[in-house]
Amino acid sequence: MPKPKLFAVVHTPYFRLQCAQQKLLNAEIESNRQTNLPFFGESKTVPKTGDKIPSALLNDAEIIEINPAADAGGVSIGITPSLALARAPELQIYSSVAEQEEQQQEALLQLCYRYSPFIENTSPGVCTLDLRGRKDQHQEWWTRELLTQWRILGFTAQIGIGPNPELAEQAAKFANPYLEVNANSQLLRSLPLESLQPSHELLDILHNWGIRTLGELIRLPREDFGVRLGLEGLALWDRASGRSTKVLHHMQPPETxxxxxxxxxxxxxxxxxxxxxxxxxxxxxxxxxxxxxxxxxxxxxxxxxxxxxxxxxxxxxxxxxxxxxxxxxxxxxxxxxxxxxxxxxxxxxxxxxNPGKHQFNLFQSGLKDPNRFFNTLARLAALVGNNRVGIPEKIATHRPDSVRMQWPAFDWMDKTPTSTKPPRIGPALRRYRPPIPATVELISGKPAKIQSQSVNGEINKLAGPWRSSGDWWHTDRWDIQEWDIELAQGGLYRLTLSAGSWSITGGYD
Amino acid sequence: MPPSGKIIELRQVLAERFPRELPPPSSLLATGIDCLDRPLEGGLRRGSITQLVAPLPSSGSASLLHELIESMQAASQFVALIDGKNSFELIDPANLLLWIRCDNVSQAIRAADLIIRDGNIVLSILDLKQNEARELRKVPATAWYRLQRVTAEFETTLLLITSYYISGSSIAALQINNPLRITDFTELSSTISQSRLIDFIYRKNHHVEPQYAQA
Missing domain, CATH: 3.30.1490.100 (DNA polymerase, Y-family, little finger domain)
Known part of the structure; x- marks a missing residue:
């Protein structure tokens, strides 16, 4: 036996008005904070929102949407704002914001898409979900979750569930906040014909026949009704009886x-x-x-x-x-x-x-919290300077001290260690940045004694010179002579002669 | 004032009767350098500061530092080098090394604090060897104590390299005693590092007396 079809409609009443209220609320909360006024107080800057405050949406000098409180206060759609204010002095009037409406409609579709892959962008503030494939019998838990999420974004809505989209939409309009109906539902039968939005001509004919509700309509024989009112009449009868097979225009919500x-x-x-x-x-x-x-x-x-x-x-x-x-x-x-x-x-x-997939190899480990790590890096960069923190990388040149700092890539944690290198010879150097200027005494063209602000003494042993040069085609060409020296009192240093000046460029350690 | 002979004797008796419990292997970070791991009974203690003192201008501490970084790279472990005087000389590419080039001790300590609190880096090396002693002396004892507390709290390992012993902050302090010679230029770097003569000058909860007490 095939499973009966089920549809859900999320209906956001006076959606455009809610969008405008939401936008103003965000901005006003901010200004309230800025002036250090208590947020909870009845401050003049805090807009009064919610169902109890009469509110209306204005577009082209005309009221186009109202909330129930405004309706109760005598405000109706289509009147001018001055007339509306005369009827309801407490009325809050908002201007419509198309951009906000578009963004919030996208948000609604994204939220609904979580619960069904088959959704239709029915109208502003309304989304229809085809629930086929959902295995759960009880719809209440997910509808409650969806409404909560929508409320977090600042909107109140209602959800109706029914055997076809039209009935589900009708149920949504009367839901508080959730209502599930079937074709035989007494509630649906008592709904006025207007709820299905038939054409004016059709509505007039039916009113002349004395038919006011959906229940009265479906008591008429379908075939005879069709003979008299044609295809449009048949379609209305089908929709009223829950037989309608409206085709949903499925869509995927934009990923913006x-x-x-x-x-x-x-x-x-x-x-x-x-x-x-x-x-x-x-x-x-x-x-x-x-x-x-x-x-x-x-x-x-x-x-x-x-x-x-x-x-x-x-x-x-x-x-x-x-x-x-x-x-x-x-x-x-x-x-x-x-x-x-x-x-x-x-x-x-x-x-x-998409959530990333990553598997380390047997000996590889990752950063525990990469976000925290990159946050720390930014703090370090603020402390020591942007180009003074990172992964050191040698520049492809023989110029001494040619190294650049690479900001760790986001996949730094995935990096494998560098492959096996040939063994190094000799002790490591601690480079003096900047080099220490020195006065050097030469004997037979070789350094014999050194004087500087921190390193002084007789040179006991030495090795060199090691000559190198490069970038002769540039203005910053370099041409140096390097000596490795051992002082009589101990200590190994690198002595460099560049452009006729001696300096100690580092100490071996 | 050096402790009297009776106290030294008493400590030795206590040490023999109640041998110190070895830390579990998980609490040690093996450096892969024998001359460091051996005296430290397996490696650097996690959640603690270990100090390496290199009083001589050329004693091989930089060679040891390079060897240590290389060893950690081989084990796919992240290392942060907080370079107190911007003196590190890169020899080989090091993908898993984060180098922080500081200008002074104060900056370096603050950088170390940030790195330790981050908790992502397995081994942090605070290299203050090139910073002058008078600059180091300006650092209040509370700053070292705070660094020690943070290291313990975040269970990271900090190796502190200085030219003289800074008391109070570290769980152990080792000193390199042999100087480099020009003949070492023909030796393999690994041989130079492994041949460093390293002695304890301080060890927390241990009967070995600090070297200064024996002088």
Missing amino acids: FRESIDLEQRLETLEPLLFVLRRSLEHLTLRVEAVYRLVAEIRLLLLLDNEETLERTLQIPAPTRDVAVLFRVLAQYLETVQTTAPVVGFALEVFAS
């Missing part, structure tokens, strides 16, 4: 994770910026988690008051979803940033990667 906020006030200090960044980071991480990925890169764009922008991409050495780790990377970078003007907005984007 971006949040942008225009701050209400200009930020001149780091702390309030970090506060709001952390919040955005939490949201983005949640979305990344929904698609079972890890954050590998963070791109931060700061918008400055003088219309300049500051953009920086930060790599995450070991991709993670740990907000604390990601925030540390972000905070550490921002601590080093000096902007030319106060910050008035930002865009934060994270790039996801």
Whole structure:
């Protein structure tokens, strides 16, 4: 026996209004912190949000969305803001923000994709999930989880489950916050015809027949109804009876994770910026988690008051979803940033990667916490200088002391040790940087006595000279003579003659 | 003032009657250099500071340092070299070596603190051999003590190389006693390192007296 089909619809009531509220809330919380006002207080700067406060969304001088409190206060869609305010003086009016709506719709799709690979981007704030393949009989646990995640992002929604997308959507509209219905559900039968959004002509005909609810509609014989009202009528009957086979337009949610906020006030200090960044980071991480990925890169764009922008991409050495780790990377970078003007907005984007697979060989070990390690490296670089910490690498030249510091690559921990080298001869050198200038007495063209600020004495034994030169085609060509000397009182040193001047370039130790 | 003969005798009796328990092998980090591992009974103690004193200008401490880095590389272990006077001379490529080039002792100690707290590096080497004694003396005892506490807390291993003994911070202090000669230029580096004469000058909870007490 085939398993009955099941669909779920996540319905976010007055979605566009919620988006606008969410955007303003982020910005206002920030300005509130900046002025050190208590967040919990009834401060003038804190916007009043939620179902109990009458709120409406404005677009082109017209109210286009309202919440239930505004509806109860007599505000209706299509009226002007002045009329709306006259009816409900407490009304909060928000402007629509298309970018925010787009980002939040993507977030909704990403969250839903976690629970079903077959989803449809039905309309703003609405996502339909095809639940075929889900083995669990009880839908409540995952719907609750999904609603919680959506609430963390700042949205309240309802979920309806039914045998077809239309019924599921109807159930979602009446859910509190979750409702599962079947075709024979009494609730569905009592729904008005308008809930299926038939054409005006069809609706007028049915009203003239005295039919107001879906239950009354499906009591009519299907064939006779079809003969009188044609295909459109048949389709409506099927949808009302739960027979509809609407084809879902399956899609994959975009893998972009971006949040942008225009701050209400200009930020001149780091702390309030970090506060709001952390919040955005939490949201983005949640979305990344929904698609079972890890954050590998963070791109931060700061918008400055003088219309300049500051953009920086930060790599995450070991991709993670740990907000604390990601925030540390972000905070550490921002601590080093000096902007030319106060910050008035930002865009934060994270790039996801698949969880890495790595297997060390038998004798290889990895870093315990690569993210912490690269964090430490950045601190070390701040302490000693950028080019003074890293993996030393010899430059392909014979010029003495030619070494460059390589910033460890992210796969540093995967590096295998260098292969077997031929055995070295002689003791190692401790190089004096810079070399110590010296006065050298020569006997028969060989150094016999040395004087400098730290090394003085008769030269007991010596070896050399070792001559080398290079880069003669450059202005910084070099041509040196090196001697290895042993002083009478002990101590082996390297003496160098370059451009007619003697210096001690190192001590053997 | 050197301790009296009775005290030395008493310590010897106690040491014979209650032989010191050897640390478990897991708490030791074998360096692969015999002249270091042998006196340390297996290697450097994890979670502790071991001090290597090289009082002579050319005693082979840099050669030992290179040998140690090479040995750790061969064992695929990460090493951090905190170079107090930016004097390290790279001879061979070292993929697993993190070199931190400091200008002074204060910077080096702060860098060591960061590296130890990081907890990712198996062996940290704080090389202060080239730093002047007067600079080292300016470091308050509390700074060494703090370094010791951090090392213990994060269970990392720190090898401290200095030109004179700094008391109080390390679990053991070894001293290289033989100077290099110009004839050593014809010797293999490994031979030079292995031929270093290394003696204890301090060992925590051990009856061997510090060298200065015998002078």
